Amino acid sequence: MNGPHDLGGQMGFGPVAPEPDEPFFHADWERRALGVTLCAGALGAWTLDESRHARESLHPADYYASSYYAIWIKALERLVVRHGFVTGDELASGAPAPGGRAPKRVLKAEDVPAVLARGGPCDRAIAGEPRYAEGQRVRTRNMHPTGHTRLPRYARDKVGTIETVHGGFVFPDTNAHGLGEQPQRLYTVVFDGRELWGEQADPSLKVSIDAWEGYLEPA
Amino acid sequence: MSGANHEHHHDNELDPMDARVRALETLLARKGLVDPAAIDAIVDTYEKKVGPRNGARVVARAWTQTAFADWLRRDATAAIASLGYTGRQGEHMRAVFNGDGVHNLVVCTLCSCYPWSVLGLPPVWYKSPPYRSRAVMDPRGVLAEFGLELPADTTIRVWDSTAELRYLVVPQRPAGTEGWDEERLAELVTRDSMIGTALAKQAEAA
Numbered sequence: 001m002n003g004p005h006d007l008g009g010q011m012g013f014g015p016v017a018p019e020p021d022e023p024f025f026h027a028d029w030e031r032r033a034l035g036v037t038l039c040a041g042a043l044g045a046w047t048l049d050e051s052r053h054a055r056e057s058l059h060p061a062d063y064y065a066s067s068y069y070a071i072w073i074k075a076l077e078r079l080v081v082r083h084g085f086v087t088g089d090e091l092a093s094g095a096p097a098p099g100g101r102a103p104k105r106v107l108k109a110e111d112v113p114a115v116l117a118r119g120g121p122c123d124r125a126i127a128g129e130p131r132y133a134e135g136q137r138v139r140t141r142n143m144h145p146t147g148h149t150r151l152p153r154y155a156r157d158k159v160g161t162i163e164t165v166h167g168g169f170v171f172p173d174t175n176a177h178g179l180g181e182q183p184q185r186l187y188t189v190v191f192d193g194r195e196l197w198g199e200q201a202d203p204s205l206k207v208s209i210d211a212w213e214g215y216l217e218p219a
Numbered sequence: 220m221s222g223a224n225h226e227h228h229h230d231n232e233l234d235p236m237d238a239r240v241r242a243l244e245t246l247l248a249r250k251g252l253v254d255p256a257a258i259d260a261i262v263d264t265y266e267k268k269v270g271p272r273n274g275a276r277v278v279a280r281a282w283t284q285t286a287f288a289d290w291l292r293r294d295a296t297a298a299i300a301s302l303g304y305t306g307r308q309g310e311h312m313r314a315v316f317n318g319d320g321v322h323n324l325v326v327c328t329l330c331s332c333y334p335w336s337v338l339g340l341p342p343v344w345y346k347s348p349p350y351r352s353r354a355v356m357d358p359r360g361v362l363a364e365f366g367l368e369l370p371a372d373t374t375i376r377v378w379d380s381t382a383e384l385r386y387l388v389v390p391q392r393p394a395g396t397e398g399w400d401e402e403r404l405a406e407l408v409t410r411d412s413m414i415g416t417a418l419a420k421q422a423e424a425a
Binding site: 005006007008009010011013014015016017018019022024025026027028029031032033034035036038039040043052055056064067068069070073076077080085086090091094095096100103106107108109111112113116117118119120121122123150151152154155166169170172186188190196197201202204205206207208209210211212 | 234236237239240241242243244245247249250251252253254256257258259260261264265266270305306307308309310311328329330331336339340342343344346348349350351352355356357358359361364365371372373374375376378380381382384411416
């Protein structure tokens with residue numbers, strides 16, 4: 001979706017503000033936000049792609065007014081309701097009511113090290129030869145899906161070069177919507193700065209994205 | 220009294236997110252969906268155990284062992300796992316090497332993808348609109364805000380982490396560090412130098 005999250009090339013946000021010796025957390029609630037988000041994800045009811053889509057589906061005014069952990073929490077509230085674990089009334093009142101979906105599993109403290117160390121690999125075996133080869137020119141599709149996609153707007157309908165041919169990876173555009181992993185081959189595609197940004201662009205700039213095969217067509 | 224303990228966090232007390240997160244955690248815990256002790260364990264992991272020292276060890280080894288550097292180029296996930304760094308947001312790693320005339324910079328314009336297994340949790344600026352919007356369009360302007368000016372003919376190679384590959388920049392080894400061991404070299408490797416918003420520290424700064 002052409003959502004507030006798709007920030008490449010947007011203007012008006014001001015300078016970057018690096019913070020010397022920045023701590024990992026700026027408030028205790030950020031610690032809990034990280035932990036509760038990961039624990040809820042471990043319920044196994046939604047994918048990382050669906051989480052990302054829930055975050056980018058916040059109203060743009062809310063998205064830009066929220067810190068990143070606040071975005072996570074607002075998305076998590078939607079996910080636990082969408083998947084039937086809690087109701088909107090329970091969220092509003094804070095009081096648990098009987099019922100609600102039973103979890104397949106609940107992450108226990110003693111399992112945390114193993115679960116984090118294992119992570120969630122997204123590479124998948126796929127059949128067939130790559131459609132594109134290293135060095136080949138490709139054009140990214142001019143597409144504007146209303147659902148989740150990982151092809152950023154600034155890199156749509158642009159000609160680039162296949163730099164690396166990867167294996168198969170879970171396709172976020174379907175996986176975010178419960179339509180299955182439908183793995184596709186992934187490519188690193190590199191663009192000249194001038195192809196993306198026009199004649200004023202820094203001539204020394206090259207930008208790459210990682211693009212699923214379905215995002216590409218021959219140039 | 221020591222001055223070091225005089226930091227106050229009034230802003231946290233006023234933050235409506237504090238109550239909101241507390242309410243959500245409490246509700247989920249009372250419904251048996253999350254275990255607060257598991258939250259503690261996750262926080263402990265990312266506050267105390269995983270951080271940019273991991274990545275610094277990877278870089279220092281690449282600087283000192285050619286065979287490791289080759290492995291890191293070829294199969295970063297396996298090379299990094301050999302040092303014990305695996306898992307969440309590091310499942311599929313790629314190392315990109317700075318060289319004469321080429322400087323790498325990593326961003327996630329769409330969210331906040333970051334190589335947790337080697338760098339830990341990302342800093343706020345990495346997740347925020349100013350960096351995410353401009354890193355792909357005006358990287359020299361962004362680097363200037365970090366105090367880094369590169370020669371005009373240096374290629375700036377920006378990697379937008381749009382899929383599940385996670386990027387680690389291997390900065391150039393500073394001059395004057397011949398004969399240094401890995402541990403000493405790792406002290407020169409900052410978090411920002413592995414994102415690409417800085418160079419490694421100079422030998423005299425260590």
